[in-house]
């Protein structure tokens with residue numbers, strides 16, 4: 490059974506760029522093998538911290554067993570009796586317009602007060 494090559498990384502041994510092919514080992518953990526020259530083997534699995542660091546750098550190399558979503562029973566939130574809360578309404582009073590200054594209007598009755606020019 491040919492293992493699916495997940496991706497390639499630089500070889501830490503012979504420093505060949507993309508020399509290491511990364512597959513899943515029999516435990517479903519990332520495993521590297523330099524098929525470019527030095528045949529160095531890079532065992533990532535077996536240490537959760539090491540796997541985590543490796544996957545952090547190469548997300549495509551996530552271990553198989555981590556891909557399974559764990560079904561967690563989701564508890565439905567209980568419907569709460571929602572009391573409508575009236576937000577305090579802020580009444581913005583329109584700025585009172587400055588009243589136009591009234592010009593003193595000539596009293597129409599002044600005519601009676603006016604003395605006839607002599």
Ligand SMILES: [Zn+2]
Nearest residue numbers: 500503523527
């Ligand atoms: Zn190498």
